[in-house]
Amino acid sequence: MKLRYVIFIILIILFADQGLKIWIKTTMEYQDEKFILGRWFRLYFIENAGMAYGWKLGNSEWAKMALTLFRLGAVIFGTWYLVKIVKEKYHRGFIICAALIYAGALGNLIDSLFYGMIFDKGMIYNAAADTYFGYDGLAKATGKGYSSFLHGHVVDMLYFPIIENKMMPSWVPVWGGKPFTFFQAIFNIADAAISTGVITILVFQKRFFKHHKTEETNTTVETNTEVSDDAQVM
Numbered sequence: 001m002k003l004r005y006v007i008f009i010i011l012i013i014l015f016a017d018q019g020l021k022i023w024i025k026t027t028m029e030y031q032d033e034k035f036i037l038g039r040w041f042r043l044y045f046i047e048n049a050g051m052a053y054g055w056k057l058g059n060s061e062w063a064k065m066a067l068t069l070f071r072l073g074a075v076i077f078g079t080w081y082l083v084k085i086v087k088e089k090y091h092r093g094f095i096i097c098a099a100l101i102y103a104g105a106l107g108n109l110i111d112s113l114f115y116g117m118i119f120d121k122g123m124i125y126n127a128a129a130d131t132y133f134g135y136d137g138l139a140k141a142t143g144k145g146y147s148s149f150l151h152g153h154v155v156d157m158l159y160f161p162i163i164e165n166k167m168m169p170s171w172v173p174v175w176g177g178k179p180f181t182f183f184q185a186i187f188n189i190a191d192a193a194i195s196t197g198v199i200t201i202l203v204f205q206k207r208f209f210k211h212h213k214t215e216e217t218n219t220t221v222e223t224n225t226e227v228s229d230d231a232q233v234m
Helices: 003-027 061-087 092-118 189-217 229-233
Strands: 033-037 041-048 124-126 131-133 154-159 163-167 179-182
Touching (some): 003 154, 003 189, 061 092, 154 189
Antiparallel strands (some): 033 041, 124 131
């Protein structure tokens, strides 16, 4: 697989991810909701100071900066690794999955690096309460941002509550008798790209890596040993 095709895949995901995020950020108020297909597919605008699907290292600004730097390091490493596996002709499916993961990481990194400087409104960390608070009104792209470099928040909006607010049977441990929503994570296109790439690699890893090992085994080994007519007869 050629590198230009990998770049094309990455650019498609980035444009789709950033285009949707910017549209959501500038046309919907924080925690606003739009129904797309019934009640099970919605656009629900939130911002995420942590990792994919809302996972966090902590609430502090230091934790936020550490996560952004981790993302930056992962993207730098991913750039080198993508070029490496393309040159070494790994399985096409593995390269595509790696490109999906890379594009997702880069998409969320852009939010973390620049959204705090680009947009005038975003979640603000309150040290006294040790948490982040939302905001009112629509955000605009202005010269005065809500935060600084490395401190932007990732925009999430895709919400698929297939089963919502159903009561769990009382016999279920821990969650018994409590409201239950199946798949309540709110995520974005970048998160979906990362998840798709990781899951596909886990499912098809034997096929992906067996193909590459077979190619390495079949590589011709050169030798300086002279082959004489007598040796051929023997």
